[in-house]
Amino acid sequence: MMQAFRQETGGLIDRARPVAFSFDGRRLQGYQGDTLASALLANGVRLVGRSFKYHRPRGILSAGPEEPNALVELREGAAREPNTRATVAELFDGLSARSQNRFPSLRHDVLSINGALAPIFAAGFYYKTFMWPAAFWERVYEPLIRRAAGLGRASGLPDPDRYGKQTAFADVLVIGAGPAGLSAALAAAGQGGRVVLAEQDSALGGRLLSDRRSIDGRPALAWLAEAEARLRAAGVRILTRTTITGVFDGGTYAGVERVADHLAAPGTLPRQRLWRVVARRAVLATGAIERPIVFGGNDLPGVMLAGAVRSYVNRFAVRPGARAAVFANNDDGAGTIADLVQAGMEVVALVDPRPQTPPALRAVAASHGVPVFEQSTVRQAVGGTALSSIVLGGKADGVRLSCDLLAMSGGWNPAVHLASHHGGRPVWHDALAAFVPGQMPPGMRAAGAAAGHVSTGGALRTGSEAGGGKESAVPSTGPESDAVTPFWQVVNPTGKAFVDFQNDVTSADVALAAREGFTNVEHLKRYTTLGMATDQGKTSNVTGLAMMAALTGRTIAQTGTTVFRPPYTPVAIGAMGGTHRGARYRPTRRTPAHDWAASQGAPFTEAGEWLRATHFPKVGETMQQSIDREVRTVRQAAGFCDVSTLGKIDVQGPHAGAFLDFVYANTISSLAPGRARYALMLREDGFAFDDGTVARLSDTHFVATTTTGNASRVLQHLDFCRQMLKPDLDVCVEPVTDQWAQFALAGPHARSVLEQLVGAGSDVGGRSLPFMAVAQAAVCGVPARIFRISFSGELAYEIAVGASHGAALARALQSAGAAPYGLEALNVLRLEKGHPVAAELNGQTTAADLGLGRMLSRKKDFIGRALSERAALQDADRPALVGLRPRAGGTLQAGAHLVPAGAPARIEHDHGHVTSAAYSATLGCWIGLGLLAGGQRRIGEVFRAVNPLQKMETEVDIVPPVFHDPAGAALHG
């Protein structure tokens, strides 16, 4: 396979390891060590994408993460990633990439007609044009615009890759491993302490990989290899392919390590890893990003940043063209010319817009036979889908030069992004003609090009200082000129001159914004979209700001500054989620008898943090048949249900009773030892919070239960009450949910089942263990608590044993003749008795709404008392709990709204809603609970339960909420 633009020797690629890849289905070859961008250039592929609005042909501008143009869809199928920068995507065997934003093909994009329609795509166009009629926005304008202007396509499939997270602690975090970062890390390592060095590239070195420099009289690459060896020997943690993306509180830094993005498939590795690095100090050695120059056609493939050209020539041994010109406002031009010539390319011009081209630079150009056009500019780049010639302006106005590569440089913008993540704004530095970090995050220092010191010598020196080293230890470098004269744009360019390549923002758009008064930097951004999208203006923000300064007659410092927020580069949502997705989104809690229930064939459902068995199907049963059988078993014989998920809180101490009186609305302290009581807790705002039972085991020992879903909230609330509101009470609160397995045993035969388990020594008869009594006894030979409480309305017990005995107790209950029932039957049983659960205790109901108003003690202060007494909560028309019974055998759905019979189903007739509904096997019909305005005053009325979403409705009678055994006779059996 031809790589026609590859140099025969040199570079940091491995010619012994060819790599096959494809671009838009075309099979190509590169080498190990290539990026997708360098491999495309080696194959002479210059057109790689179409622009956002105008669908103009675009090529490769840069050689780094700042790339605005060369965005591709990488990989296939579910692994497809849109908007991947070809300049940082490492080549791997079998890599497949597609160009974006073109139709039907990259070369023939019919939407490039948008270029001719440019006037309507100018800044502010959406705001002005698509105002009317409003209804057209969603249906017509937006879909049209989205089809015409866009970036890559998401796969639409679940992400197939795994992601990891890791935390590191450091005394010094060095961000960037160019000469400044290496120097800083060496110095910091010399002080002892933990040093982490993070580098976004696959190799250390920064510009040393791309520029031919010498350090200590040797090629810089030799110094680099030695520096890396010294860092490794010193135990520095080196993270390559790791971009620090954000700076957070307390010296916390976020980083994304691309662990396996350079491999065909991750195998056992995570694709990416999100790092949290906590560091006392940090050295910002992120280097600088080169500025493009604004001139006509500056977006044509073949117009590249000069530093990127040197990267492709030196590091990747690519010739990005055959005939090159250089357009630069700084002395880097000398290096660019030398590198191009060395690579065997013809250099037709050095175009220098400055008033004076330094003699040294002229001499370099002359030595290579390159004509210098002083005080001149490139007015226009000319070509179809790639550069073919340039037209000069300024002193050499009108000169036309044939070339297929233009290396441009408008100087360097320090990569100050991370320095402003705490809100500090970069400040303009006139002598450096650049924004440098202003107020830094605590503990951070900038070094090297990030601080405006763009020469290798300056980088080594400031890096060492920032790392805590001595100046004497800094290696020497050759002479380098970092002279720069600000030059942003060519006046009166021919054709569109782009400021922001990714968003297709031109110099005319910036001028329009200025004319229309959007002169504030933030307004400029919103009005023109300059600086938005995936590159966040890395190559455009500062230029746009400088142009606005010129347009409004202000200095750059007066015009403002731009701020940056995390992340520095795009971060996959998957990396932020890490392993916390799907079933691992949060921990799953299983009860001690979970495996036993599974062995009985029970399906499970999520209930709060827990998995609970829904029902226990027998062969041939439908789910409804199982539930009905389980309900009948409890009403007619004996069933048992795992209720270990209820929160259990131990409250002990001399003041335990007083404490519970304060946190519950009803009085607890009057409870005798050996007795239990239903208890209701309010929030301080007067609404119901949670309910459960409180049992008194001794004078100073209570155990309280909470609902499954509220267990952790109630615990925090009790901790708050104890520590913050009642610190003087001598009481301890401890969660014991995990320590106890607990089963409800319910039904007319419950006692005979229990008697088999407790043995002859214990009396669980009605006289010694009456309703709401508590006993501590041995069950199956292990210590247990037996609570005579009932949620089902039957003769019932809750039996608690140590968690490790949970499964054994389930087996024993089954052997003794009780049948297991699940969450569904539990729900039907409680519904038949009108007991509220989370659907009714929903945070918007008061005790009175739930028919529990009389529980509120008038004799004591308790949480929520004061505000429960306010007038609004006493309103007799508040929605309150009622029973619902469909007429004529209808079904009922939770969520349906209640409208009076005969009234249309409109919001003004909405009187409430159905909170719970189920088929009652006991009653042989559907039943429900609802919250209805006026509550039990409406008993006897007829409503319609309307579900407009599913077009269902049922006529219901409003009835008392207790459907079964309202007198409670079964409880006391």
Next chain:
Amino acid sequence: MEEFVYAGDATLSRPGSNAELSAWVDYVYFRDNPAGPHSELWYHAAACRQFLKVERDTRTHVISSAELA
């Protein structure tokens, strides 16, 4: 789940049981939203369950002190 959970303004004090309704409404609903030093409670949810009183600057998130509440 995070190890520490924000638990509100530390300067509030619960009104006495005979307090006016307005005092309760202030206590339950109204909060200052200072730009600057703020005294707040944090709950060590994932470990000792102790409430901490933390002095934090809401502009910089710098925590100047933390003590057992």
